[in-house]
Amino acid sequence: MKKGLLVLLSSLVLSTAAVSNENSAKGLNVLVTAKETQTQMMAMVLSTMALKQNKEVNVTLCSDAGDLAVKGMESSTLKPQDKSPKMLLEGLIKQGAKVQVCPLYLPNASKDESVLLEGITVAKPAEVAARLLDKDYQNISY
Numbered sequence: 001m002k003k004g005l006l007v008l009l010s011s012l013v014l015s016t017a018a019v020s021n022e023n024s025a026k027g028l029n030v031l032v033t034a035k036e037t038q039t040q041m042m043a044m045v046l047s048t049m050a051l052k053q054n055k056e057v058n059v060t061l062c063s064d065a066g067d068l069a070v071k072g073m074e075s076s077t078l079k080p081q082d083k084s085p086k087m088l089l090e091g092l093i094k095q096g097a098k099v100q101v102c103p104l105y106l107p108n109a110s111k112d113e114s115v116l117l118e119g120i121t122v123a124k125p126a127e128v129a130a131r132l133l134d135k136d137y138q139n140i141s142y
Contacts, residue, residue, distance in 0.1 A: 026136035027056030034142045035064035037076045037085060043142040044088035047097060057097040058131055059089070060123050065142075066105035069120045093119035100128070 028050040032043045043065075047057045067073045068086050075084040093099055100123035106112055113122060132139055 025055065025138045026134075027058065027138075029131050029137050029139045030057065030059045031139070031141040032059065032061050032065040032068075033063040037078060039142050040065055040068065040075070040085035041078050041083075041088065043140070044085050044092065046140065047092055048088060048095075051092065051095050051097060056137075057092065058128075058137070059092065059097055059099045060102055060128055061099070061120075062102035062105055066101045066109065069099070069101045069105075069117055070109075070111065070115045071117055072115075090117065093117070102128075 028047065030043050030047050032040060034040055034043075043059075047059060050057050061069050068075060068089050073086070075086040077084045077087075089099065099120045101116065101120060102123050103125065106115075106122065116122075131137060
């Protein structure tokens with residue numbers, strides 16, 4: 001009886017470890033369209049936290065959030081860090097996050113790729129869709 005209980009307990013421990021590894025995402029896909037500074041900031045904070053956990057981060061900026069990708073465009077600072085979403089976005093790029101603007105942003109804002117911050121490119125819809133459908137990534141949208 002004790003041997004059977006020990007085998008059952010060992011199996012349970014091993015299966016729990018296997019399940020927890022299956023639930024560990026390879027990375028995070030973050031879609032940001034919000035105009036609100038606090039909402040943009042939360043997207044950047046969570047992206048930063050994912051990078052700190054050694055996860056890949058892919059950020060796609062669309063609509064009003066695309067302004068974060070433009071040189072010279074300001075974003076308001078927020079407490080308690082006294083930083084802006086744009087400051088955190090630049091930090092994400094330096095830490096290896098892949099940041100893109102959706103392909104509709106630039107032509108509809110009467111801009112071209114020359115206005116984008118260094119490290120930001122124009123997204124290819126097929127690649128973004130493939131990342132969003134990849135089971136190894138979690139998706140969040142703001």
